[in-house]
Amino acid sequence: MVRAPCCEKMGLKKGPWTPEEDKILISHIQKYGHSNWRALPKQAGLLRCGKSCRLRWINYLRPDIKRGNFTEEEEKTIIKLHEMLGNRWSAIAAKLPGRTDNEIKNVWHTHLKKKIKQKQDSNNQQLYVTVPKCDDLSVIDLSESDNSIIPALPGLIGSPGHSPMSPQPSSSDLSTVTETSGATAETDNIKVEKMDSSDMFFPLLDQDLWSEAELAENSSMELASDSMVAAGFYSNFPRIDDDNDMDFWYNLFVKAGDIEELL
DNA sequence: AATAAAATCAACCGCACCCTA
DNA sequence: GTAGGGTGCGGTTGATTTTAT
Numbered sequence: 001m002v003r004a005p006c007c008e009k010m011g012l013k014k015g016p017w018t019p020e021e022d023k024i025l026i027s028h029i030q031k032y033g034h035s036n037w038r039a040l041p042k043q044a045g046l047l048r049c050g051k052s053c054r055l056r057w058i059n060y061l062r063p064d065i066k067r068g069n070f071t072e073e074e075e076k077t078i079i080k081l082h083e084m085l086g087n088r089w090s091a092i093a094a095k096l097p098g099r100t101d102n103e104i105k106n107v108w109h110t111h112l113k114k115k116i117k118q119k120q121d122s123n124n125q126q127l128y129v130t131v132p133k134c135d136d137l138s139v140i141d142l143s144e145s146d147n148s149i150i151p152a153l154p155g156l157i158g159s160p161g162h163s164p165m166s167p168q169p170s171s172s173d174l175s176t177v178t179e180t181s182g183a184t185a186e187t188d189n190i191k192v193e194k195m196d197s198s199d200m201f202f203p204l205l206d207q208d209l210w211s212e213a214e215l216a217e218n219s220s221m222e223l224a225s226d227s228m229v230a231a232g233f234y235s236n237f238p239r240i241d242d243d244n245d246m247d248f249w250y251n252l253f254v255k256a257g258d259i260e261e262l263l
Numbered sequence: 264a265a266t267a268a269a270a271t272c273a274a275c276c277g278c279a280c281c282c283t284a
Numbered sequence: 285g286t287a288g289g290g291t292g293c294g295g296t297t298g299a300t301t302t303t304a305t
Contacts, residue, residue: 109271
């Protein structure tokens with residue numbers, strides 16, 4: 001058997017659909033359904049290939065399609081699902097009644113990706129520790145900040161063995177994150193010194209330096225990996241070289257707060 | 264008002280999977 | 285077991301619209 005070309009080139013129309021074509025397609029599907037997309041255009045008298053008909057129906061003509069802008073709630077759902085599922089648009093669409101995979105894909109590429117990046121950028125400004133050589137770093141209390149994203153990092157900064165990056169500031173210099181006086185519980189606020197991006201000492205590393213396989217070696221890190229991938233953290237953090245370091249980053253990302261709070 | 268640049272979105276393309284002969 | 289047909293999916297394109305200069 002010789003496979004027939006998907007679209008017989010001769011005489012088949014491409015490009016935007018006309019209202020007349022839409023009408024024909026809708027009425028045909030209403031009468032006969034769409035059990036065979038390949039045969040459908042011929043039966044309906046459309047000069048389109050089956051693929052094109054299917055796409056038009058699924059993405060535009062289906063009666064249950066929800067038109068209009070995505071709500072805040074829908075956007076949050078997409079972000080969350082994308083964090084879990086990756087670019088599996090149809091799976092994401094299945095969780096959003098009335099929305100198509102194509103539409104979600106478009107919204108992701110045009111809006112949400114940028115939105116997340118902006119959030120990340122602003123979060124990075126606060127999350128990442130600075131080289132504390134500047135004397136006049138002001139101190140901000142995140143509890144009063146609009147961008148408060150770190151609920152608490154008990155025992156993280158300055159605790160023994162937490163030295164995951166290189167070059168290292170000396171322990172006495174590690175004043176970048178300090179607990180407020182009297183902080184005793186995990187929910188206590190912390191203070192983070194305001195930083196300038198030029199002060200960052202985290203080297204930019206390629207994602208492959210910190211592979212999924214490495215993360216998967218440790219189940220706890222595995223938990224964090226999807227969120228990290230989704231948030232683009234890999235490119236900003238150094239690799240983990242020992243268990244202490246592993247604990248450090250695990251605490252930082254998993255205990256420090258749900259990814260949702262970063263978004 | 265004219266033009267350029269950026270954003271948006273519908274549609275196409277190629278691939279992979281599943282089913283069937 | 286294998287090859288082809290049908291379908292669905294994700295990536296990409298390009299026309300159109302909107303915004304900025």
